Amino acid sequence: xxxxxxxxxxxxxxETVAQELLGKKLVCIxxxxxxxxxxxxxxxxxxxxxxxxxxxxxLRTARTEVxxxxxxxxxxxxxxxxxxxxxxVTNKEGLADAVLIRAIxxxxxTNIMLxxxxxxxxxxxxxxxxxxxxxxxxxxRLHNGLNLESDQIWLEDAPLPEPHQIVTTTRIGxxxxxxxxxxxxxxxxKESQWIxxx
DNA sequence: TAGGTGATCTTG
DNA sequence: AAGATCACCTAT
Numbered sequence: 348x349x350x351x352x353x354x355x356x357x358x359x360x361x362e363t364v365a366q367e368l369l370g371k372k373l374v375c376i377x378x379x380x381x382x383x384x385x386x387x388x389x390x391x392x393x394x395x396x397x398x399x400x401x402x403x404x405x406l407r408t409a410r411t412e413v414x415x416x417x418x419x420x421x422x423x424x425x426x427x428x429x430x431x432x433x434x435x436v437t438n439k440e441g442l443a444d445a446v447l448i449r450a451i452x453x454x455x456x457t458n459i460m461l462x463x464x465x466x467x468x469x470x471x472x473x474x475x476x477x478x479x480x481x482x483x484x485x486x487x488r489l490h491n492g493l494n495l496e497s498d499q500i501w502l503e504d505a506p507l508p509e510p511h512q513i514v515t516t517t518r519i520g521x522x523x524x525x526x527x528x529x530x531x532x533x534x535x536x537k538e539s540q541w542i543x544x545x
Numbered sequence: 546t547a548g549g550t551g552a553t554c555t556t557g
Numbered sequence: 558a559a560g561a562t563c564a565c566c567t568a569t
Contacts, residue, residue: 390564399564401553410553428550430565447564477565487552520564543565546569554562 348372348503350496356418356437361444364418364437365391366534369513372503373451377484380459384451384473384482385505388535388542390518392434394443399524402443413492414443420494423480425487430477433485435495435502449519449533450474452541453482475543512537519544 351371358364366389374383394402394414401424402411413422414436422434422445434445451473453460460482466472473482483500495501518533535542 392564401564406554408554424564425550425552427563427565428552430550432564434564449564475565518564523563547567548569549567550565552563554560556560557558 348505351502351504352496353417353419356435356495357439358418359438359442361391361393361437361446362532364435365389365446365532366513367507368435368446368448368502369534369536370508371505372454373448373483373500374455374503375483375485375500376498377490377500380456380484382456382459382483383454384541385454386448386450386502387452387539388448388450388474389533390447390449391532391534392445392447396527397524397530398527399518399521399530400443400445402445411443414445416440416492418444419496420492421490421500423485423487423491426477431480431485431487431490432476433480433483447476448479449476449543450535450539450541451479451482452539459484470540472541474541508536 392400402414417440418437420436433448438444516533
């Protein structure tokens with residue numbers, strides 16, 4: 348299956364890219380260990396008119412810099428001192444949008460993911476953004492700004508889920524974002540067993 | 546339902 | 558230079 352390319356990520360609508368990432372295959376080769384999974388839950392964040400986004404109000408710092416680059420790169424950051432969160436940078440250079448990968452369905456390398464997560468069953472293994480980062484072996488210092496057409500991490504094309512299989516809700520954990528907390532920018536696959544919260 | 550955890554950002 | 562904040566997870 349072919350890798351999703353720059354044209355896919357550089358599109359102007361981050362909500363569209365977010366929805367279309369559902370069902371795609373995420374492959375990661377970190378520490379020589381190949382693991383993969385199907386994307387089951389995502390959230391869109393926009394650098395303009397979205398108080399929930401780290402790059403809101405054109406905020407430009409060392410951390411947010413990668414989001415201002417062109418689409419098709421990783422944005423990995425540490426949250427609450429513990430969780431390494433994987434985001435996909437979208438849109439053109441200068442426009443800081445990103446999609447948070449919140450859950451995947453484990454596919455290849457499940458033994459490695461179980462070991463990294465110190466778990467003994469697939470149920471609950473990768474349903475939540477912190478769990479995804481841990482299962483993939485991601486680290487904010489090492490894996491921020493990676494090209495998604497590289498051989499370390501990429502997404503492979505797959506058929507879109509039917510519209511009726513996609514559930515749309517508000518985003519998790521963004522209550523502080525006032526009116527933007529109401530944006531319906533979280534998307535997940537309805538019947539998937541790997542969802543952070545139904 | 547509370548607490549752990551540490552980088553990041555803002556304020557003084 | 559210090560303190561508040563934070564796109565979460567796990568265990569009581």
